[in-house]
Amino acid sequence: MRILGIESSCDETAAAVYDGSAGLLGNVVSSQVPVHAAYGGVVPELASREHLKTVVPVVEKALADAASGRDAVDGIAVTAGPGLIGSLLVGLCFAKALSYAWEKPLYGVDHLESHVYAVFLEREVAFPYVALLVSGGHTSLFRVAGWGEMGFLGGTLDDAAGEAFDKAAKMMGLGYPGGVAIDRLSQEGDPGRYRFPRAWLSHDSADFSFSGLKTALRTFLSSPEGGAAKVQDVAASFQEAIVDVLAGKALDAAKREGIPRLVLSGGVSANSRLREIALSRGAAAGVEVFLPSKALCTDNAAMVALLGERRMSAGLLSGPELNAYAASRFSR
Numbered sequence: 001m002r003i004l005g006i007e008s009s010c011d012e013t014a015a016a017v018y019d020g021s022a023g024l025l026g027n028v029v030s031s032q033v034p035v036h037a038a039y040g041g042v043v044p045e046l047a048s049r050e051h052l053k054t055v056v057p058v059v060e061k062a063l064a065d066a067a068s069g070r071d072a073v074d075g076i077a078v079t080a081g082p083g084l085i086g087s088l089l090v091g092l093c094f095a096k097a098l099s100y101a102w103e104k105p106l107y108g109v110d111h112l113e114s115h116v117y118a119v120f121l122e123r124e125v126a127f128p129y130v131a132l133l134v135s136g137g138h139t140s141l142f143r144v145a146g147w148g149e150m151g152f153l154g155g156t157l158d159d160a161a162g163e164a165f166d167k168a169a170k171m172m173g174l175g176y177p178g179g180v181a182i183d184r185l186s187q188e189g190d191p192g193r194y195r196f197p198r199a200w201l202s203h204d205s206a207d208f209s210f211s212g213l214k215t216a217l218r219t220f221l222s223s224p225e226g227g228a229a230k231v232q233d234v235a236a237s238f239q240e241a242i243v244d245v246l247a248g249k250a251l252d253a254a255k256r257e258g259i260p261r262l263v264l265s266g267g268v269s270a271n272s273r274l275r276e277i278a279l280s281r282g283a284a285a286g287v288e289v290f291l292p293s294k295a296l297c298t299d300n301a302a303m304v305a306l307l308g309e310r311r312m313s314a315g316l317l318s319g320p321e322l323n324a325y326a327a328s329r330f331s332r
């Protein structure tokens with residue numbers, strides 16, 4: 001099947017065309033970073049308005065890149081949730097209207113699921129695998145047994161790791177979006193210079209907590225030592241505290257589940273240091289670590305079209321009652 005995918009859950013308007021035989025044919029992402037940068041974070045109302053402006057040209061470009069007209073498309077997949085409800089509704093209503101007008105089937109994709117299976121755009125992974133989904137809104141571990149078979153192992157009790165990166169960058173005056181800025185600065189810093197706290201919780205817990213780390217950074221920055229510190233060293237030490245816990249807990253979960261495969265997904269898995277230590281510690285622990293390329297870690301519609309293709313080929317469809325949802329459907 002050839003599926004048009006549409007994604008608008010946060011601050012990226014994206015469309016892609018994925019074909020079950022030919023692979024990814026078109027993949028367009030329009031970022032709203034310049035719109036939100038002045039506010040230091042995503043402003044939901046502005047995000048919805050931007051999606052309204054860009055959804056049509058983004059879909060048109062993806063179809064043009066794929067040289068796919070309406071006749072070549074077999075179905076439409078759209079992110080239904082979780083995410084910013086106003087943003088989701090723009091993509092969802094557009095996809096519904098297109099499905100009705102073109103008389104093509106529709107399928108609502110879960111954003112977390114689409115991240116966790118994005119790796120299949122580049123390579124096959126044997127089931128089961130453990131997936132770490134680490135983004136601006138989520139930090140969770142899953143046991144993935146097959147398509148649509150995701151078991152929740154644990155998640156953050158407070159902030160998501162991406163949120164911690166973004167808030168830390170704001171405190172350090174690095175602008176928005178923060179994750180990439182900290183990643184870049186850290187490359188010139190010493191990750192062992194300062195010791196920020198790691199919340200391991202209990203030794204067999206697959207849950208995370210990053211709010212204490214954020215407070216520790218705030219306290220440090222307002223201390224005389226923090227005031228005199230080199231920003232590169234602070235960034236590298238802060239980043240190390242996050243990725244140490246992410247890689248450590250993900251590999252522990254893989255060991256506990258007895259599964260020698262770990263897939264990283266979500267925007268924070270674009271982080272250079274996380275990728276490096278996940279690979280090296282994975283190799284030492286006998287766990288094969290799968291890293292999608294960076295553009296497939298952050299929000300995109302290729303993962304939506306791929307998951308839509310797999311699920312619609314298996315006969316799954318959504319009806320006209322499909323609605324957007326803000327909160328995650330995964331919990332213990």
Ligand code: KG4
Binds near residue numbers: 134
């Ligand atoms: O998956 P994503 O694009 O959107 C959500 O679903 O949240 O993830 C965005 C998050 C942001 O918090 C951003 O700062 C973080 O991913 N991020 C990074 C890097 N690239 C993006 N964090 C650390 N290092 C990076 N290189």
Ligand code: ZN
Binds near residue numbers: 111115266299
């Ligand atoms: Zn995402």
